[in-house]
Amino acid sequence: MKSKLLFPFLLLSISLTSCGNSTYTKNLYVFDTSFFTIKLFEGSSEDLNNISSIVVNLDKEFDAYKHYDDITNIYDINHADNYLEVSDDIISVLNLSNQMKEATNGYFNPLIGNLSNLWKTSLDSSVIPSDTDIQNCITEMNNSSILFDQNRVKIAGDATIDLGAVAKGFALSKIKEYLSNSKITHYLIDGGRSSLLLGEKNSGDGYFNIGIDQINNGYFKSKNCAYGTSSIFEQQVTIDNKDYSHIINPFTGMAESEQDLVILVGDDPAVLDVLSTTLMLLPVSSFANFESTYSISILAMKNDEITYQTNGLEVLHH
Amino acid sequence: MATIIAAVAIGILLAFTFTKATDNLSASIYVRDALIQEVNLSNETSERHFDIQGTNGTLTISVKHNAIAVIESNCPHQDCVNEGYVTETNHPIICAYNGVYIIVTSLNSINDIEVGR
Numbered sequence: 299m300k301s302k303l304l305f306p307f308l309l310l311s312i313s314l315t316s317c318g319n320s321t322y323t324k325n326l327y328v329f330d331t332s333f334f335t336i337k338l339f340e341g342s343s344e345d346l347n348n349i350s351s352i353v354v355n356l357d358k359e360f361d362a363y364k365h366y367d368d369i370t371n372i373y374d375i376n377h378a379d380n381y382l383e384v385s386d387d388i389i390s391v392l393n394l395s396n397q398m399k400e401a402t403n404g405y406f407n408p409l410i411g412n413l414s415n416l417w418k419t420s421l422d423s424s425v426i427p428s429d430t431d432i433q434n435c436i437t438e439m440n441n442s443s444i445l446f447d448q449n450r451v452k453i454a455g456d457a458t459i460d461l462g463a464v465a466k467g468f469a470l471s472k473i474k475e476y477l478s479n480s481k482i483t484h485y486l487i488d489g490g491r492s493s494l495l496l497g498e499k500n501s502g503d504g505y506f507n508i509g510i511d512q513i514n515n516g517y518f519k520s521k522n523c524a525y526g527t528s529s530i531f532e533q534q535v536t537i538d539n540k541d542y543s544h545i546i547n548p549f550t551g552m553a554e555s556e557q558d559l560v561i562l563v564g565d566d567p568a569v570l571d572v573l574s575t576t577l578m579l580l581p582v583s584s585f586a587n588f589e590s591t592y593s594i595s596i597l598a599m600k601n602d603e604i605t606y607q608t609n610g611l612e613v614l615h616h
Numbered sequence: 617m618a619t620i621i622a623a624v625a626i627g628i629l630l631a632f633t634f635t636k637a638t639d640n641l642s643a644s645i646y647v648r649d650a651l652i653q654e655v656n657l658s659n660e661t662s663e664r665h666f667d668i669q670g671t672n673g674t675l676t677i678s679v680k681h682n683a684i685a686v687i688e689s690n691c692p693h694q695d696c697v698n699e700g701y702v703t704e705t706n707h708p709i710i711c712a713y714n715g716v717y718i719i720v721t722s723l724n725s726i727n728d729i730e731v732g733r
Contacts, residue, residue, distance in 0.1 A: 422693060486729065491706065492731070510732045517727055527732055
């Protein structure tokens with residue numbers, strides 16, 4: 299298993315905008331090469347530091363590649379045979395993961411760790427994993443489960459947990475909770491471009507312009523909502539003229555997607571994070587059900603064309 | 617005729633105003649929590665190289681007009697080098713091994729943030 303060097307970068311900058319308003323900004327390098335940018339248009343540097351602590355702590359707790367002496371994390375769970383006592387956040391994210399596994403009929407599976415690592419290691423060496431290795435990982439995954447005993451967790455079976463499809467969204471959910479409790483309403487939290495949490499801007503009508511990278515001059519106008527996005531364009535690897543994405547289908551074991559890009563807009567960042575990955579694997583004919591169940595808006599693209607767009611989700615053009 | 621010329625002129629103006637953020641770029645180079653260097657890429661007139669010290673080795677950076685790239689690194693996976701030249705915003709260059717990240721920003725961007733990459 300490839301070891302991972304994780305560098306939480308703390309960068310604090312305070313800039314004073316006109317009219318005496320303060321913007322508090324912090325960049326964090328967390329969750330396996332994701333950049334969180336926290337922008338508060340109100341509040342204080344203490345709020346900024348508190349939010350930063352939430353993210354940094356979750357980064358350690360959800361780390362599947364490294365042990366930390368001061369906490370019990372996903373790495374520890376993956377390497378233990380017995381029950382381990384864990385934090386409320388780990389219990390919450392694993393409970394949510396099990397629920398979403400049911401809701402997506404298994405297209406999201408938190409026990410995909412071995413399969414994910416197989417692909418990461420193989421693609422790093424510019425080779426495709428063998429069918430045998432892929433099938434072994436799928437069998438391990440299907441024969442394993444996450445067991446709970448109050449605040450203790452263990453894995454039954456040989457599979458391992460990978461929270462890559464939910465960690466950033468879950469972190470945004472915790473930030474949203476903090477902001478709500480602190481009555482801070484003007485903010486933009488960027489969870490590495492794939493997950494966003496929007497309050498309101500400090501100017502104009504409070505709406506943010508959210509540019510859509512794959513649509514020339516296209517953008518959404520949004521406020522007080524969250525985004526979850528997945529695409530093949532980030533972390534894509536080409537081998538023998540074939541493109542492989544970082545999104546693995548837990549049924550076929552292959553790193554291929556039905557969609558090129560999925561953008562979801564809704565209220566719950568954690569659910570959006572999970573569903574944006576899931577919908578990459580599904581045909582658009584299945585999207586309406588998720589739309590209504592979770593009250594989300596969906597934009598999907600394939601081969602530079604929009605293949606699905608929720609009624610009322612307007613793509614504007616500059 | 618005057619109307620046509622005016623329309624073309626307006627179109628050109630709009631094209632320059634509302635194009636994707638690929639011009640008037642600047643790059644901020646960080647090593648861990650420290651801002652090491654800022655480069656106004658729009659002022660670069662020819663290609664030049666310089667080295668920066670990461671946490672585990674040296675990276676060679678290349679800059680040219682509205683573009684930046686890591687062209688040499690001692691990192692094992694070379695993800696940063698394989699990115700090539702970045703010529704737009706919403707496209708950071710990361711060298712996890714050396715703790716280096718490079719953010720490209722544009723004064724022209726009228727979007728608050730971009731998604732979909």
